[in-house]
Amino acid sequence: MCRALAALAFVLSLGCAVPRSLPGDAYPGPYWVNPKTSAADQVAQWRQAGRSADAALMERISLRPQAEWPLPERVEQEVRDLTGAAALAGRVPVLVAYNIPHRDCDGLSQGGADDADEYRLWVDAFARGIGQRPAVVIVEPDAIAHLLGGCDAAPSEERLDLLAYAVGQLKRGPATKVYLDAGHSGWINDMDQLSQALREVGVGQADGFSLNVSAFQTNAASAEYGHRLSAELGGKHFVVDTSRNGNGPYSGADSWCNPPGRALGTPPTASTGDPLIDAYLWIKRPGHSDGTCRGGPAAGNWWPEYALELARAAKE
16 A cells, blocks of 8 residues: 555656657557656746747657666666556556666766676666566666677676576566567677577576667668577567667767767557567667767766757658
């Protein structure tokens, strides 16, 4: 009862449990839309400032489901609040577990747990926060691909052990779906190497793997790559991040970091038309910076101008 009341209080603090949808949205689905996001705040600010056209464009982001990336320092309570609010709304939240030691191979999104013991405690807290409630969890974007691509900062056996631990703990939740991240179609070409690493960290116990997180590969490229990888893994399913792939990858320098001319991709949906693709998801939060390249703020920070560019270029 106390937990239910706490979840209800969280929903009320957000203002509403389920925001209105885009008029005529062809992509209804099971995933939760958090009504309190940077994009939603931006819509309100721009409407107040008389920027109604820009606010309407920004609703292409704010009224659609995006993944939640819980902060390490209060992960259990934050995950409990998010999953509780989603459950009360009758929807499923998408969460990202992103705290592996030497995260991002100490790049622009560096950080993560200080050591293996701290990481295991963090995973335990994450799993407790979900409890019995439904959730989709994307496990450690780029962690395997960085390891295979060469990340001297991360001890390989430790990282594989920690990923396996995360899968095992999270799958203890009876309504938790877990997808191990496998990079994207422009990264690791050796399917034998990639599939072996995924098997070592428990993809057999997971619901599948994720592709294209924070990347820009097209749906077609991701589907082709995913089908090949699935064949190596006995038919495992996968999900694809379509948050910014509407115009495909950028061909210039630093193509991964706030590239210009990109667009929102297919809105989140579980109706993919592909029996192996469980969902198209917005795992990267559109409009949140990749880093300080091209005049952006620090990695993960909200950048309204870039968000508006993505929304303006969107085809759906």
